[in-house]
Amino acid sequence: MLAAALENIPLMIVATGALVGIAAALPGTFLVLRGSSLLSDAISHSIVLGIVLVWMMSGAQSGPLQLIGAAVTGLATVFLTELVAGTGRVKNDAAIGLVFPALFSIGVLLLNVYARDVHIDQHTVLLGEIGFVWLDTVALGAYEVPRSLLSMGAMCAINLVFVVLLFKELKLATFDRALAAALGFMPGLLFYALLALTSATAVAAFDAVGAVLFIAFVIVPPSAAYLLTDRLSLMLLLSAAIATLSSIAGYVVAVLFDVSIGGMMAVMTGLFLLLAFLFGPRYGIIAQALRRRRAATVTPA
Amino acid sequence: MNGALAFLSDYTIQNVAFGAAILGTISGVLGVFAVLRQQSLLGDALSHAALPGICLGFLLAGSRSLPAILAGALLTGILAALVILVLTSRTRLKTDAAIGISLSVFFAAGVVLLTYIQGTGNASQGGLDTFLFGQAAAILRSDLYVMGAIALVGLGIVAAFWKEFKLVTFDPDFAGSLGMPVRRIETALTLLIALAVVVGLQMVGVVLMAAMVIAPAVAARQWARSLGAMVTLSALAGIVAGASGALLSSLASGLATGPLIVLAATLLVIVSLLFAPQRGILWSVIRRRRAAHHLRGRQVLATIHDLASAHHDTSYPAEQSMLDAYHGLGTGAVLSRLEGRGLVRRTTHMPQEGPHWELTEEGRAQARESLGETPPESA
Numbered sequence: 001m002l003a004a005a006l007e008n009i010p011l012m013i014v015a016t017g018a019l020v021g022i023a024a025a026l027p028g029t030f031l032v033l034r035g036s037s038l039l040s041d042a043i044s045h046s047i048v049l050g051i052v053l054v055w056m057m058s059g060a061q062s063g064p065l066q067l068i069g070a071a072v073t074g075l076a077t078v079f080l081t082e083l084v085a086g087t088g089r090v091k092n093d094a095a096i097g098l099v100f101p102a103l104f105s106i107g108v109l110l111l112n113v114y115a116r117d118v119h120i121d122q123h124t125v126l127l128g129e130i131g132f133v134w135l136d137t138v139a140l141g142a143y144e145v146p147r148s149l150l151s152m153g154a155m156c157a158i159n160l161v162f163v164v165l166l167f168k169e170l171k172l173a174t175f176d177r178a179l180a181a182a183l184g185f186m187p188g189l190l191f192y193a194l195l196a197l198t199s200a201t202a203v204a205a206f207d208a209v210g211a212v213l214f215i216a217f218v219i220v221p222p223s224a225a226y227l228l229t230d231r232l233s234l235m236l237l238l239s240a241a242i243a244t245l246s247s248i249a250g251y252v253v254a255v256l257f258d259v260s261i262g263g264m265m266a267v268m269t270g271l272f273l274l275l276a277f278l279f280g281p282r283y284g285i286i287a288q289a290l291r292r293r294r295a296a297t298v299t300p301a
Numbered sequence: 302m303n304g305a306l307a308f309l310s311d312y313t314i315q316n317v318a319f320g321a322a323i324l325g326t327i328s329g330v331l332g333v334f335a336v337l338r339q340q341s342l343l344g345d346a347l348s349h350a351a352l353p354g355i356c357l358g359f360l361l362a363g364s365r366s367l368p369a370i371l372a373g374a375l376l377t378g379i380l381a382a383l384v385i386l387v388l389t390s391r392t393r394l395k396t397d398a399a400i401g402i403s404l405s406v407f408f409a410a411g412v413v414l415l416t417y418i419q420g421t422g423n424a425s426q427g428g429l430d431t432f433l434f435g436q437a438a439a440i441l442r443s444d445l446y447v448m449g450a451i452a453l454v455g456l457g458i459v460a461a462f463w464k465e466f467k468l469v470t471f472d473p474d475f476a477g478s479l480g481m482p483v484r485r486i487e488t489a490l491t492l493l494i495a496l497a498v499v500v501g502l503q504m505v506g507v508v509l510m511a512a513m514v515i516a517p518a519v520a521a522r523q524w525a526r527s528l529g530a531m532v533t534l535s536a537l538a539g540i541v542a543g544a545s546g547a548l549l550s551s552l553a554s555g556l557a558t559g560p561l562i563v564l565a566a567t568l569l570v571i572v573s574l575l576f577a578p579q580r581g582i583l584w585s586v587i588r589r590r591r592a593a594h595h596l597r598g599r600q601v602l603a604t605i606h607d608l609a610s611a612h613h614d615t616s617y618p619a620e621q622s623m624l625d626a627y628h629g630l631g632t633g634a635v636l637s638r639l640e641g642r643g644l645v646r647r648t649t650h651m652p653q654e655g656p657h658w659e660l661t662e663e664g665r666a667q668a669r670e671s672l673g674e675t676p677p678e679s680a
Contacts, residue, residue, distance in 0.1 A: 038342055038397045041404065045508075087582055089523065089574060094341040094515050101512030102567040105560030108434065112556050212349065212508070213412065216405035223398045260416040266409030273402060283393060 003143060012134045012146050014251045017265050019152035020205040021243020024217035025225075026159040027198045029236050032222040033174050038093075039195060040218040042081065042100035043074040044202045044211045049107030050074075051203060056114060067155075067200045074199025075192060077103060104211075128210035130262040136207075148208050155204040159197055163236065166190065171232055209262040216266035217243060224273040227280045242272045313551060317437045319445050321547040321562070324501045325517070325539030327452040328510075330459060331497040332518035333528070333535045334490050337470050342397075343382070343491065345511035346404040348498045350381030352411025352507050355432050356418055365429070367447045371499050378495035381407050408507075435506035435559035437547040448500050455496045458489070459532075466490060467528050504547060506559040516566035517542060523577035542566035597635045599671045600628065602644060605660050606668035615665065618650040618657035639664070 005011055031037045050073025054066050077100055084095040133148040140150070163170065173180040173187035180187040198218065205214050225238035250265030257264075278285055335344055351374035358373025359365060381403045388399035415429060431439050459466065468476040469486045477483045494514065501510045521535035546562030575583050604627055609617040624632045636658055639645045644664035650657045660668060 032394075032398050035395045035397050037395075037401045041342075041345070041401060084574075087574065089580060089582070090519055091336070091339050091341070093339055094336050094519055097341040097345060097511050097515040098519060098567065098570060101509050101516075101563050105509060105512075105563040105567075108557055108560045109564070112560075212405065212408050215401060216409055219398055219401035219405060223394055223402055226394065226398075227392055254413070257417065258420050259413045263409045263412030263416065266405060267413055270402070270406030270409070273406075277388075277392060285391060288391075 006143055006145060009134045010251060010255075012149060013130055013261060014247050016133050016146065016148050016152055016208050017130060017247030017250065017262070018244040019149065019156050020208055020214070021217045021221060021247055021265075021269070022240045023152060023156040023159050023201045024198075024205065024214065025221045025239035025243050026156075026163050026236065027194050027201065028218035029222040029225070029232075029239055030170055030174050030194055031198070032219060032226060033232075034191070036191075037219045037223075038096060039078060039081075040198055040202075041215050042077050042096050043195065043199050044214045044218075045100045046077040046103035046107070047073050047199055047202050047206070048211055049103045049110070050199075051206065052107050052110045052114075056110070066203050067151075070199045070203035071196040073103075074195055074202070078192070078195055128206065128208050128213060128262045130208040130265070131260075133208055148204075151204040152208070155201045159201060162193070162197060167233075170194075174232075209266070213262050213266045216269050220266075220269035220273050221246070224269070224276040227273075227276040227283045230282075242269065246272060313438055314548065316440045316442060316445060317547045317551050318544050320437065320440045320448060320504055321543030322540045323445065323448045323452045324504050324513070325541070325543035326536045327455050327500050327539075328497045328513040329517040329521070329536035329539030330456060330532050331490075331493050332514040332516075332539070333521065333532050334466060334470055335494050335514055336518040336522065338487075338490065340491070340494070341515045342400050342511070343385070344494055344498060344514035346381055346385060346400045346407075347378040347495045348502070348507050348510035348514075349404045349411075350407035351375075351378050351498060351502055351510075352408055352432070353377045353414050354411075355429065355502065355507075356411055356414035359418060359429060360414070367444050367503070370432075371447060371451065371502070374499045374502055375495055377407060377411075378498060379492060382491050382495060411507075431506070432502055433506050433508060434557040435502070435504045435509070435562070437504050437558040438551050440503060444503060448503070451496060451500050455493055455500075458493060462486070462489070470528075504543065504558055505562055506557075509559040509563045512563040512566060513539065513543070516563070516570050520566070520569045520573040523573035523580045538566070538569050542569055594635070594638065597628075597632075598639050598642075598644075599667075601632055601635050602639065602660070602664055602668040603672055604628070605645065605658060606665065606672065609660065609665075616659045618648045618659050620650065620653065621656045621658060624658070 028037070028040065031040055047070045050069045051061075051066060053073075054069035055061055058065055060066055080099045080103075081092075081095045084090050084098060085092045090098065130148075133146045136147045137144040138147050138150060139145075169180070169185045169190060172183070173185055173190045177187045180190075202211070202214050205217070209217065221239040221242040222235065224242050225235045228238055229235050246268035247265050249271075250268040251261055253268070254261040254264035276284065279287075281287060332344070335341055354373035354375065354377030355370050356373070357377070358370035361373070362369035384403045384407075385396075385399045388394050388402060389396050394402075418429065465476070465481055465486050466489075468479070468481065469483055469490070473483050473487070476486070497514060498510050501513050505513050517535045517538035518531070520538045521531045521533075525531035525534050542565040543562055546565040547558055549565075550556045550558040550561045573581075575581055578584065601624060604624060605617075605619045608619045608623075609615055621632065621636065624636070636645060640647065644661055644667055645658045646661050648657050648659050
């Protein structure tokens with residue numbers, strides 16, 4: 001049965017998409033709540049440089065070495081951004097906008113010069129090829145498992161363990177940084193760990209969805225969930241559910257119109273955000289309008 | 302020399318250079334307002350959001366017609382700005398999430414449309430890819446007119462509303478109290494950023510256009526002391542970065558134009574951050590160093606002076622090792638600097654070995670002054 005599932009190409013693609021979404025939404029939830037979600041924009045662009053550098057040094061296009069390289073690149077991006085902002089001459093937002101385009105540019109130029117014969121070209125960098133994940137498989141016992149599925153599954157598990165084990169600490173560091181620091185939870189270190197995991201997830205997801213679409217998976221499902229609930233645990237679950245549904249719906253629609261599957265999955269996350277924005281039980285636009293009208297009818301009496 | 306002339310009169314090279322100049326001017330000028338109003342990453346969102354517009358323009362026009370493509374890009378850029386505005390004002394999402402949502406979902410829609418166009422098998426669709434990373438060599442003379450016209454409109458608006466833009470950028474509350482329509486002016490500035498992004502799409506591409514909005518303005522901020530100067534310098538920086546990057550990419554084939562332009566702009570930023578007069582990091586390091594030296598000198602002078610007054614001997618020879626112990630670190634370098642300025646004099650105090658120091662007349666006066674003591678003769 002498992003073998004049949006692994007032969008099922010649509011299932012493999014949807015599963016990979018869902019795993020990308022869940023793995024990204026786990027750290028994404030905390031980034032969105034903290035107001036630092038654009039660091040995922042910076043990280044997902046600059047890991048291109050990391051991927052090219054690790055490839056040039058070791059020849060590895062994926063695997064643990066790439067994940068570690070990505071974590072280092074991601075942290076270096078954040079460190080450089082803080083360094084530039086720390087000079088007091090550039091505001092934080094401009095610092096982000098200076099650092100990652102520069103690193104990304106170096107990465108793209110290195111690709112232009114050295115990587116003509118590798119599978120990473122400019123398009124894959126931006127868009128990924130989730131439709132082809134089933135082509136690249138590794139033997140796992142008796143089964144041929146798509147490599148992306150395996151690496152995304154691993155990243156998903158790592159992120160899940162991190163969030164579950166440190167749930168209390170992450171929660172406190174996100175909502176009351178000062179108290180977390182006072183209690184010795186080291187919110188700064190936690191935050192860096194979160195960013196390192198985001199970077200590693202970005203690399204694992206790179207083949208499937210590329211640099212830019214990954215941002216959608218980090219930011220949009222948690223944002224939609226944030227419009228639906230006030231509970232952190234529920235927000236994480238809803239993000240994962242929205243990511244999974246987006247993956248399924250995106251695949252179906254993309255096949256229907258014969259367009260980019262990864263792109264359509266990201267568009268679907270936007271659609272779910274729109275639905276949450278309109279119909280959210282408490283923060284949705286319609287609920288807000290109803291509440292206002294009710295308040296208006298009650299007040300005169 | 303002849304080679305250089307031939308190079309400069311080359312048709313493609315001329316186009317590239319003009320295009321870069323137009324791009325640099327408009328993104329430099331409008332980037333200043335984006336950076337000063339801390340909206341740097343808005344440019345990032347607007348440029349990514351241009352991709353679906355590019356595709357829509359292509360689909361509607363049925364060919365790679367630049368005016369249609371740029372109009373589409375402007376339209377979706379504005380739409381993206383609107384989405385950000387609605388998300389931040391009507392929900393509890395913060396600005397960063399709103400920008401990220403707009404950026405990624407619009408870009409994803411662009412990717413979907415791009416693959417849709419590729420699926421239709423339209424022969425002229427090959428050109429659309431160049432909008433991702435920019436390709437200077439693909440620029441035609443007719444494209445330049447379109448870019449130039451858009452840039453002129455943008456610059457004209459900035460010139461016409463210079464006073465309003467300036468006030469709203471620096472003091473929106475005051476502008477409001479003067480009865481200026483602040484919200485409308487802010488909206489206009491946002492739309493103008495979309496305009497600047499559109500001009501650069503063909504050369505720099507959607508992914509990196511944000512850097513062209515931010516980098517020249519940040520570099521210019523280091524050198525300028527007024528808005529007018531900053532705008533001028535920023536435009537210059539944009540032109541220099543644009544032209545050098547674009548020319549490099551047309552010399553070395555296979556190198557994408559956008560990244561080269563962005564790296565040229567980044568280089569300008571680094572040089573400006575380090576070396577600009579007044580605000581340069583190098584100078585402030587030197588100033589801090591000098592101040593630290595100065596402070597150390599005064600502390601050592603005061604110590605020698607205190608020792609002298611405790612011993613009721615104005616020319617009391619203070620032992621250097623004692624001064625070291627007193628200050629917890631080596632004072633040799635400080636003492637030789639003070640000696641160079643004629644404030645202390647090297648002396649000996651037999652039978653003790655090792656260097657000793659006493660204050661000169663001038664050193665005594667300085668020590669008193671820094672200790673806040675009035676000289677005895679005027680007391």
